[in-house]
Amino acid sequence: MFEGLTERLGKTFRNLTGTGKLTEANMAEALKEVRSALLSADVHFKVAREFIEKVKAGCVGEEVLQSVSPGQQVVKVINDEMVELLGGESPPALTKKPLKVMMVGLHGSGKTTSSAKLAKLLSKKEGFRPMLVGCDIYRPAAIDQLETLARNEEFLFYGDRNSKDVPSIGKAGLREGLDRGASLIVFDTAGRLQIDTDLVEEVKRLRAEVNPDEVFLVADSALGQEAVNVAKTFHEAVDLSGIILTKLDGDARGGAALSMKHVTGVPIRFAGTGEKVDDFEAFHPDRMASRILGMGDVVSLVEKAQETMDEKEAERMAEKMQRADFNLEDFLKQMQQVKKLGSLGSVVNMLPGMNGVEVGEKEDRQMKQTEAIIQSMTIYERRNPAILNGSRRMRIANGSGVKIKDVNQLLKNFGQMRKMMKKLQGGKGRKMMESLMGGGIPGN
Ligand SMILES: Nc1nc2c(ncn2[C@@H]2O[C@H](COP(=O)(O)OP(=O)(O)OP(=O)(O)O)[C@@H](O)[C@H]2O)c(=O)[nH]1
Ligand SMILES: [Mg+2]
Structure with a gap:
């Protein structure tokens, strides 16, 4: 039962996309799943209903963090609300004698x-x-x-x-x-x-x-x-x-x-x-809350994201992506934000239902290599990838310790990504870039 639920929630969250504010619409599915999580955890049905209503009221209109899905963010709100309901802080010690x-x-x-x-x-x-x-x-x-x-x-x-x-x-x-x-x-x-x-x-x-x-x-x-x-x-x-x-x-x-x-x-x-x-x-109310929801990992993921993501920067980035004047310098910054969350593997494995997904050392290594290549470029080159001719590429390959074909591959993938970004709107574009960062550049 437990695995089944985590799996189901995982699926719901993967399907949720979108930016801006939390709305009834983008929360509805996640709330439905959480309600059934509560019921199968033996929370009384009336209590579950009241609780969900309260969470809904608390969520609608909240800003969506750039780095997590609305569903994940809803779970965090639910978790916090539940910890509060279970007593918040752990209770004070009993000291009166006798x-x-x-x-x-x-x-x-x-x-x-x-x-x-x-x-x-x-x-x-x-x-x-x-x-x-x-x-x-x-x-x-x-x-x-x-x-x-x-x-x-x-x-x-x-x-x-x-x-x-x-x-x-x-x-x-x-x-x-x-x-x-x-x-x-x-x-x-x-x-x-x-x-x-x-x-x-x-x-x-x-x-x-x-x-x-x-x-x-x-x-x-x-x-x-x-x-x-x-x-x-x-x-x-x-x-x-x-x-x-x-x-x-x-x-x-x-x-x-x-x-x-x-x-x-x-x-x-x-x-x-x-x-x-x-x-x-x-x-401990916090331990109990993650036991009831079975979503402790998502909660720590969102907490990490809240700690490390620069919201303004992320917003600026999303806008640039939509305008498609996203350059290699932006790409590097975005990648470094993701890196602050930990290794790519550890981030992905925190997501419910993603335990089986292999994002291992290989992808982490590729991400590091991509970063090294971009770091070997001058700022001007990063902003204007079109000027990267053969000799510049050779210099960059030497500087970052890779082969010239790796540099070529990265630039090719980046070009394709930019083309696709023109077609896609924010949420999807971001997803696309995440997947490119995970395994698409360079190689494949
Ligand atoms: N695994 C586990 N067993 C527990 C726990 N607390 C109590 N038990 C077991 O539950 C059974 C009943 O515990 P008791 O303390 O006798 O329960 P009681 O409420 O005094 O029972 P009555 O006096 O018959 O009403 C015993 O076998 C305990 O060992 C617990 O936290 N974990
Ligand atoms: Mg007894």
Whole structure:
């Protein structure tokens, strides 16, 4: 599924051309693809629709960068918007001591495991002394599981296998924790297959009894369309302060994250990335966004282009190309702009769906050779290629360490390119030149 999507988006972007401003028309196809990317990443359909509308509103009228396609640029906007929606910056550290944390969530979502993981992370990073309190009285094994985890990590532990009253277990655990010098007290609660009212009542009472600083919803990243309801119901019942997203090491694309954050406004604080106690980290919105979109490489390509391209220069160049008074000096400048992006191969390979395309050392070498030949010309020659007679060509070949036939070939290709530019309008002309730079000059 993943490859299929990247492939499809790649195709859409290759088909998009045009300069000027982003319009509804040149964005429509890309947005359609991104919408289906969101849906197949399990983003809730209403959330996906709202999100696309927002992106559209943000894009229309934006200037198109010269060096990337409108589609690629749309993806960048979408990515930025998504990072923002997922919380922007990574959330601030938890430092208040003592800190009381309550874990809630569906059955099997990872509450017990995450209790230990969170305790470990906070003890390592912020010097907390953790105590784990077992508030799951429905499975005897649940308390054993938590106790084992606590023992392995040398955390304090509290459990009461004889009590059936969760709030009073929590209260006793809290008192004992504080007495024994714990600065972090984590309450692990029971889960259910479905959210039922008894469970909700119980967590509410526990919450009222221990008054936690943080209430974290522990949610499996593979939750899918259901995620919205789960997050909403828990939020209404116990007023969540954060979400812990588990099982990110699995193949879920993680759209649940976007849905849950969107409907509750509650930030995603941590992510579980494996079965081991150390497989746990602060949540990173940027990584999540590229996971959901599967377009991380396009985003860095556009970022690179934004950093390195001189917009004014590019515009001037496009105009010259249309007027067809584009000379070898312009050609050299244009080529150097492309080079700033990295080797030609690395640029092309960043494009989705282009992984299989071979633009290797050969093309890179050809580009360097073309550059060397033009650099061996005088400025006057570059501006007036027509004066390049045999002896000038020989001098240039010697100066750049190539054969005279390489110089001839370059000039021939350049002449053809200029002819074609006269016929073509901006977007296509630019494409043409890119392909000529990639492999057409000299040689072939
Ligand atoms: N691969 C992977 N497995 C995880 C992760 N988090 C939890 N698990 C596994 O998921 C299973 C359930 O985890 P628990 O911590 O017992 O879940 P729970 O929410 O406490 O379950 P109940 O108490 O039964 O409601 C266990 O096998 C964990 O090892 C994760 O981030 N990655
Ligand atoms: Mg559990």
